[in-house]
Amino acid sequence: MTQPHSTRGAWLIVLASLIAMAICVYDYYTPETGLIGTGGVVLVACAALLMLLASLAMAKFPNRSPLLQTFLVVSIILDIIGSSVAGYFLESPVIMAAQALALVGWLMNVIGNAADRSVETDEVEDED
Amino acid sequence: MKTKMKTAALVALGAAAAAALYLSPFGATAQNSMMMAASTDQVWDAFGGNQQAQKYSTATQITPENVKNLKRAWSIHTGDVSSGARSTTWGATPLFVNNTVYVGTPWYRIVAVEPDTGKQKWAYAAGGSDGPPENQGLKNRGVAYWAAALPEGGKACQKIVYIGTMTGELHGVDADTGKRCAGFGKNGVVDVNAWLTKNAKWKIGLIQPPAVYKDTLILGWAGNDWVYKTENPGTVYGIDARTGALKWTFNAIPPDMEDQTGTANVWASISVDPETGLAFLPTSSPSPNYYGGDRLKEMPYATATVAVKAETGEVVWSRQLVHHDIWDVDTNSAPTLVDIKKDGKVIPALIQATKMGFLFVLNRNTGEPVWPIEERPYPASDVKGEVAAKTQPYVPYPEPTIADTMPPVSKFADIVSFGQCSRWKARLRDEGRYTPPSVRGSISWPATLGGVEWGGGALDPVTNTYVVNSNVVPQIYTLVPREDANRIYGDKQRDRDGYAAQQGSAYGFKLENFLNIWGMPCWAPPYGTLSSYDMNTGKLNWKKPFGQVQKWGFYMPESWGSITIGAPAVTKGGLTFIGASMDSRVRAIDTRTGNVLWKHIVDSPAVAQPAIYTYKGKQYVVFAVGGNGILTPRLADQLVAFALPN
Numbered sequence: 031m032t033q034p035h036s037t038r039g040a041w042l043i044v045l046a047s048l049i050a051m052a053i054c055v056y057d058y059y060t061p062e063t064g065l066i067g068t069g070g071v072v073l074v075a076c077a078a079l080l081m082l083l084a085s086l087a088m089a090k091f092p093n094r095s096p097l098l099q100t101f102l103v104v105s106i107i108l109d110i111i112g113s114s115v116a117g118y119f120l121e122s123p124v125i126m127a128a129q130a131l132a133l134v135g136w137l138m139n140v141i142g143n144a145a146d147r148s149v150e151t152d153e154v155e156d157e158d
Numbered sequence: 159m160k161t162k163m164k165t166a167a168l169v170a171l172g173a174a175a176a177a178a179l180y181l182s183p184f185g186a187t188a189q190n191s192m193m194m195a196a197s198t199d200q201v202w203d204a205f206g207g208n209q210q211a212q213k214y215s216t217a218t219q220i221t222p223e224n225v226k227n228l229k230r231a232w233s234i235h236t237g238d239v240s241s242g243a244r245s246t247t248w249g250a251t252p253l254f255v256n257n258t259v260y261v262g263t264p265w266y267r268i269v270a271v272e273p274d275t276g277k278q279k280w281a282y283a284a285g286g287s288d289g290p291p292e293n294q295g296l297k298n299r300g301v302a303y304w305a306a307a308l309p310e311g312g313k314a315c316q317k318i319v320y321i322g323t324m325t326g327e328l329h330g331v332d333a334d335t336g337k338r339c340a341g342f343g344k345n346g347v348v349d350v351n352a353w354l355t356k357n358a359k360w361k362i363g364l365i366q367p368p369a370v371y372k373d374t375l376i377l378g379w380a381g382n383d384w385v386y387k388t389e390n391p392g393t394v395y396g397i398d399a400r401t402g403a404l405k406w407t408f409n410a411i412p413p414d415m416e417d418q419t420g421t422a423n424v425w426a427s428i429s430v431d432p433e434t435g436l437a438f439l440p441t442s443s444p445s446p447n448y449y450g451g452d453r454l455k456e457m458p459y460a461t462a463t464v465a466v467k468a469e470t471g472e473v474v475w476s477r478q479l480v481h482h483d484i485w486d487v488d489t490n491s492a493p494t495l496v497d498i499k500k501d502g503k504v505i506p507a508l509i510q511a512t513k514m515g516f517l518f519v520l521n522r523n524t525g526e527p528v529w530p531i532e533e534r535p536y537p538a539s540d541v542k543g544e545v546a547a548k549t550q551p552y553v554p555y556p557e558p559t560i561a562d563t564m565p566p567v568s569k570f571a572d573i574v575s576f577g578q579c580s581r582w583k584a585r586l587r588d589e590g591r592y593t594p595p596s597v598r599g600s601i602s603w604p605a606t607l608g609g610v611e612w613g614g615g616a617l618d619p620v621t622n623t624y625v626v627n628s629n630v631v632p633q634i635y636t637l638v639p640r641e642d643a644n645r646i647y648g649d650k651q652r653d654r655d656g657y658a659a660q661q662g663s664a665y666g667f668k669l670e671n672f673l674n675i676w677g678m679p680c681w682a683p684p685y686g687t688l689s690s691y692d693m694n695t696g697k698l699n700w701k702k703p704f705g706q707v708q709k710w711g712f713y714m715p716e717s718w719g720s721i722t723i724g725a726p727a728v729t730k731g732g733l734t735f736i737g738a739s740m741d742s743r744v745r746a747i748d749t750r751t752g753n754v755l756w757k758h759i760v761d762s763p764a765v766a767q768p769a770i771y772t773y774k775g776k777q778y779v780v781f782a783v784g785g786n787g788i789l790t791p792r793l794a795d796q797l798v799a800f801a802l803p804n
Contacts, residue, residue: 057711064742064759067792068711119712 032093036146039138043085043106046132050078050113053124065120074116074125081109081132088139099143106136200777202769203255203303205367206614207727210495211429213616215770218731219777220802225733225746225756231778231801232276238263238287239784239795240296246793247765248784249612249724250300254771256317256333261782261797262301262367266323269797270336273773276799280336284347286325297324299427299766300782302367302375303333304399315339318399320375322364326351328377330402343402350377353395353404357388357420369428369437369492371468373399376437378424382445383486385651387452387662389445391416392423396471406471410441410459419444419453422460426612427492429508430468431522437468438495438508438522442488443480446660447606448595448635448667450484451543461489463510463518465525475525479512481547484539484595485635486606487513491614491725495522496622499694509617509693511610511626514591515560516553519696529555529696539594540587541637543664546594556696559610559628559689563590564603565682575674582672582680586634595635595667605633606669607788613725613767616734622693623749625734627704627722629686638666677709684719686739688726690752700752705739708790713741723786725767727779735779737764740789744768744781744800761785761794776801 054075057065065071084102087094094102110132117125200217207213220228239246246264253260258279259271266284271277287296302320309316317333328350330342338346351361360382368375375397383389396406410422422444430437444453444460461483464476480487493508498519507528510518519528532552539546572579587593587600594600608629615626638646643659643666651659656669672680679685688704691697705720706713724738726747734747737760744764746756762785769780783796 061761061794061796062759064708065711066761068708070711073710116712119714121713 032095034092034146035094035099036139036142037089037092038142039135040085040089042135042138043132044082044089046128046135047078047082047085049131050125050128051075051082053122053128054078057122065122070116070120074113074120077109077113077116081106081113084109085135103136103140106132110136198772199257199774200772201255202771203253204370205251205300205302205427206429206492206494207769209369209371209430209432211427211492211614212494212619213725213727213767214618215727215729217729217770217772217777219772220729220733220779221731222733222748222755224802227802228746228756228758228800229803230758231274231799233796233798234271234276234278236263236267236269236795236797238265238267239793241791241793245295245787246784247295247297247786248782248795249766249786250298250782250784251766252769252780252782252797253301253303254769254773254780255303256305257773258333259769259780260301260303260319260333262298262321263795264296264298264784266298266321268301268319268321268331268336271797273771273778274776276797282321282329282331282336284321284323284327284329286323286327295324297363297365297380299366302370304370304373304375306400307372315341318342320368322367322379324361324363324365326361326364326379328364328368328397328402341401348397348402350379350395353407354390354393356391356416358390359386360390362390366425366427368397369430370399371430371432371435371437374405374469375399376428376430376468378426378428378439380425381421381423383421383443383447384658384660384667387419387446387660388417389420390423392421392442394424394439394471396469405469408439408464408466408471408473410457410462410464411444412455412457415453415455415457421445422457425488426490429492429495431495431506434523435468436465436474436522438493439464439466440489440491440493440510442490443483443486446663446667447486448484449541449544449637449660449663449665450482451541451545452663454482454545461487463489463493463508463520465522477518477520477525479510479516479518479551480514481550482545484544484546485592485602487604487609490608490612491610493522494615494617494624496617496619496624496693498528498622500528509615509624511559511614513604513606513609515558515604515609515628517556517559517626517691518553519556519693536592537589537594540596541594541665544594546592550592556691557698559626559687559701560604560630564588564601564632565630567680568678568682571674571678571680574676574678578674579680595637597637597639599634599636601632601672602635603632604629605631605635607631607633607721611723611725613723613738616726616728616767617693618728618730618749620730623699623728624691624693625688625726625728625749627686627688627726627736627738629721630684630719631721632672632681634670634672636668636670638668640664640666684717686719686722688736688747688752690749702752705743706741708741721789723763723765723789727767727770729770735768735770737766737768737781737783739763742790742792758800760798761796762792763789765789
């Protein structure tokens with residue numbers, strides 16, 4: 031049982047994930063970052079990859095079940111929180127900025143979705 | 159017009175006089191002196207900045223106000239880095255002298271570079287780094303420099319740079335060309351191993367460059383003291399700087415004890431008083447490190463500071479800092495020389511920082527303490543055959559760098575390990591400082607990692623401010639009865655779990671870090687501090703957590719500090735420069751307040767004190783960035799200089 035969901039903000043999250051992954055790759059291979067070869071950036075890169083997949087699903091598949099929608103929304107926000115904390119302890123402003131960008135996308139999506147639901151409800155009421 | 163003519167005449171006269179001097183029999187000397195007088199560059203010509211081990215620069219260009227603008231001036235990679243079984247440990251302090259920056263590498267090479275660009279002038283490979291790693295692996299703490307007081311014009315090797323290898327060779331090369339000095343040893347190489355005939359279990363490691371006094375090199379070395387009961391006895395050598403001939407030896411082990419024990423070597427740097435010609439030897443503990451039942455006789459020169467005449471090796475005085483050392487708390491840094499202004503008098507003194515976190519402040523001519531040292535009772539050993547010393551020296555003032563008891567168990571580390579830390583601690587013998595090693599396991603506080611590590615402190619001799627970093631690290635010492643050791647470890651000399659055989663004695667030994675299942679320290683932070691003392695009064699100016707722990711890339715809070723290996727250097731400009739911390743950063747600190755004013759990421763922990771010099775009017779701060787497996791697995795080969803932008 032699928033229904034249309036908002037794709038708003040999803041591309042912003044995709045962008046944020048790509049930025050996070052790119053900076054992680056750079057940090058992992060660059061001595062001057064102080065993070066060369068560290069597990070912390072691998073962790074954030076993996077989280078960014080998961081976020082990328084989730085946000086692509088959000089963007090590409092607007093018709094999805096409410097369960098999947100809830101899973102995507104919750105997993106992305108958990109990813110953002112976890113990566114932000116990691117970015118803070120990695121002292122990486124770029125990772126933290128990418129998470130802020132992802133948070134904006136997430137809020138756009140959640141708010142957009144709520145607004146769509148509200149419009150649909152209004153339309154149903156109008157029909158009544 | 160008259161003035162111009164007068165000036166021209168004076169210039170001509172001066173030039174003629176200079177030419178006459180140059181061509182005279184004293185020409186070379188005069189030329190040398192003139193060159194020295196003409197140069198305003200501030201040198202860093204010894205491991206400790208100077209032979210007094212003060213790690214002090216008179217440079218004032220970089221100040222607390224402008225240090226925030228400090229930028230990388232140049233950076234090079236020597237290529238001499240490796241990990242795994244042939245892992246490198248690079249704690250070199252570069253030298254700046256003879257208009258050149260010289261640095262030794264852990265592959266036993268000397269690299270000479272231009273001081274303002276890092277461009278290589280020449281490199282010399284001593285060789286020997288490609289065979290099986292000797293007792294200490296591939297390590298280097300730099301090079302030494304000697305210049306003839308009366309150089310013979312036109313002859314090579316009037317200025318020599320020395321590098322030791324971990325295979326026991328000391329190489330001497332011309333400072334200008336990097337070519338071997340044929341007159342030094344056998345074609346530029348002295349085989350120091352050949353001088354060591356008693357109980358020679360392994361080749362000695364010339365990790366630390368020798369100290370230089372006039373035409374004498376004073377050379378200690380590094381080795382094992384965990385593997386055998388009778389290891390190599392820790393001889394110190396006085397060597398002719400020109401010829402490499404042996405002038406004298408000093409032995410901390412009494413001859414009648416050489417069948418029972420060994421080492422008590424000097425593996426740290428050595429300081430020299432240029433005025434009195436006294437060399438100050440920081441001696442280490444006898445072997446085997448952690449069980450002394452076979453070496454109960456008093457050996458007053460072991461774990462001590464010993465003052466010898468630099469040109470003869472004759473002992474003038476000594477002071478033992480730990481009696482019957484069974485904790486491996488070697489005296490691990492060169493004493494820093496200081497002239498203390500106290501009660502209207504100037505006291506020629508030295509500061510001997512130790513792994514126990516004590517600052518022994520002694521009259522350097524007599525060895526008498528400037529402030530009282532107490533003999534305090536400490537716990538007895540419960541190990542069969544062992545007799546721990548009833549008392550140990552305690553330095554109440556200046557305030558020790560660490561407390562008398564270890565920090566409490568970290569609640570966080572304990573909770574996340576489901577009580578592992580507190581349960582483990584409860585099983586161990588823990589009676590504060592000098593708790594003897596035991597079969598059930600003892601908490602050694604502080605342990606072999608210090609307290610103060612091998613760099614020691616730095617002194618501003620103008621203000622007599624002494625800055626020193628210190629670790630806050632308990633470790634667990636467990637003696638393993640020989641029968642059990644044989645059953646568990648067979649004939650292994652060492653094992654990855656911290657085991658060392660101590661073969662020939664009644665006990666093997668196991669050293670464990672007090673970490674929980676997640677690798678977190680079981681004790682509360684901070685793990686490392688930086689302290690400043692006023693050495694005229696002995697008063698502690700400030701003490702702050704220093705550095706940051708970095709694990710898996712994550713930086714822990716600054717209030718936790720970091721374990722440090724390496725040391726600070728101070729400037730007249732009011733700054734303290736230091737790497738040393740786990741987080742691969744180098745920092746500039748306001749010497750007056752202890753506040754961090756600048757930091758910069760480098761390739762790995764910079765586990766040596768920096769060198770500070772001026773060249774063509776510009777001040778440089780240079781770090782050898784090599785890392786140390788004790789801190790992090792991240793190793794490097796970077797030599798990096800910082801300066802203010804033009």
